[in-house]
Amino acid sequence: xxxxxxxIVESPAGLTRRTRxxxxxRRNPLxxxxxxxxxxxxxxxxxxxxxxxxxxxxxxxxxxxASPGTAGHLLGTDxxxxxxxxxxxxxxxxxxxVGLLAVVTALVVGVPLGLAAGYFRAVDAVISRFTxxxxxxxxxxxxxxxxxxxxxxxxxxxxxxxxxxxxxxxRVIRSDTLRLKSLDFVAAAVVDGASDLWVLTRHILPNATSxxxxxxxxxxxxxxxxxxxxxxxxxxIQPPSPSLGTMLATAQQFAAKAPWAATFPGVAIMVLALxxxxxxxxxxDALDPxxxx
Numbered sequence: 001x002x003x004x005x006x007x008i009v010e011s012p013a014g015l016t017r018r019t020r021x022x023x024x025x026r027r028n029p030l031x032x033x034x035x036x037x038x039x040x041x042x043x044x045x046x047x048x049x050x051x052x053x054x055x056x057x058x059x060x061x062x063x064x065x066a067s068p069g070t071a072g073h074l075l076g077t078d079x080x081x082x083x084x085x086x087x088x089x090x091x092x093x094x095x096x097x098v099g100l101l102a103v104v105t106a107l108v109v110g111v112p113l114g115l116a117a118g119y120f121r122a123v124d125a126v127i128s129r130f131t132x133x134x135x136x137x138x139x140x141x142x143x144x145x146x147x148x149x150x151x152x153x154x155x156x157x158x159x160x161x162x163x164x165x166x167x168x169x170x171r172v173i174r175s176d177t178l179r180l181k182s183l184d185f186v187a188a189a190v191v192d193g194a195s196d197l198w199v200l201t202r203h204i205l206p207n208a209t210s211x212x213x214x215x216x217x218x219x220x221x222x223x224x225x226x227x228x229x230x231x232x233x234x235x236x237i238q239p240p241s242p243s244l245g246t247m248l249a250t251a252q253q254f255a256a257k258a259p260w261a262a263t264f265p266g267v268a269i270m271v272l273a274l275x276x277x278x279x280x281x282x283x284x285d286a287l288d289p290x291x292x293x
Contacts, residue, residue, distance in 0.1 A: 024286040031282035034275040045093035054083035056090050056242045065258040076260045091244040095224045098158045102223035103216050105162025106169045114173025134167040147235040157236040161226040165219050176211045180204045210287040217280030221273040228269050244269050
């Protein structure tokens with residue numbers, strides 16, 4: 001069997017597609033800002049045990065609801081005298097952990113099903129109807145239901161959010177597979193005798209990588225918001241482990257007395273979700289092949 005290869009086509013300026021993508025990202029100020037913020041968030045999450053000024057469970061009953069900047073607490077304390085900044089740092093770590101686990105779960109299940117639905121007509125109807133069935137339930141309702149069934153924990157929240165994201169991944173990958181399947185290089189590989197598995201793994205999947213990357217960046221902020229909602233409802237990360245959602249749930253009853261205890265975790269959730277969305281949009285524009293024309 002002759003292997004059909006697709007050569008990397010360079011632009012008249014001699015730039016490969018990867019180089020052009022990085023160049024477009026560098027020229028986008030929002031992409032640079034969002035990438036810097038996300039890199040800082042990841043660095044904070046990785047170094048949380050070393051950069052947090054206090055242990056997350058340490059209480060200071062002599063300074064309950066201390067204002068930001070007083071008693072050695074940069075962002076103040078909560079109702080138990082725990083340092084808000086330290087808990088936010090570990091809360092960001094938990095949010096990213098749940099987000100990454102949820103995205104991996106959604107991609108591991110959704111990508112193969114999307115490829116199969118787009119390439120094999122025999123299974124397309126079954127997978128598509130299953131996807132439509134799951135999409136009939138709102139994302140948060142499905143995630144809350146799955147989390148309630150499995151029990152409240154970080155891993156269960158991640159799995160529940162990931163499963164709730166699978167239908168969206170299937171639809172996106174299926175659509176791109178249908179597009180790639182109709183292109184000449186796939187038809188040439190089929191005519192040349194390539195097996196279905198070879199076509200899927202050597203031709204369609206590599207060319208769908210950009211769509212998968214963009215889908216991952218879109219799924220991450222939804223997963224972060226989903227984790228915050230589940231933890232807020234008591235179905236996610238359980239106290240005393242810090243979570244941005246549980247911090248909001250605890251602080252809401254003291255909002256008038258200590259607004260900072262709810263404001264700072266809320267801002268952290270907003271910044272994480274917003275920067276992932278902005279970077280995802282920038283990455284989608286940079287990977288758009290229409291920009292090469």
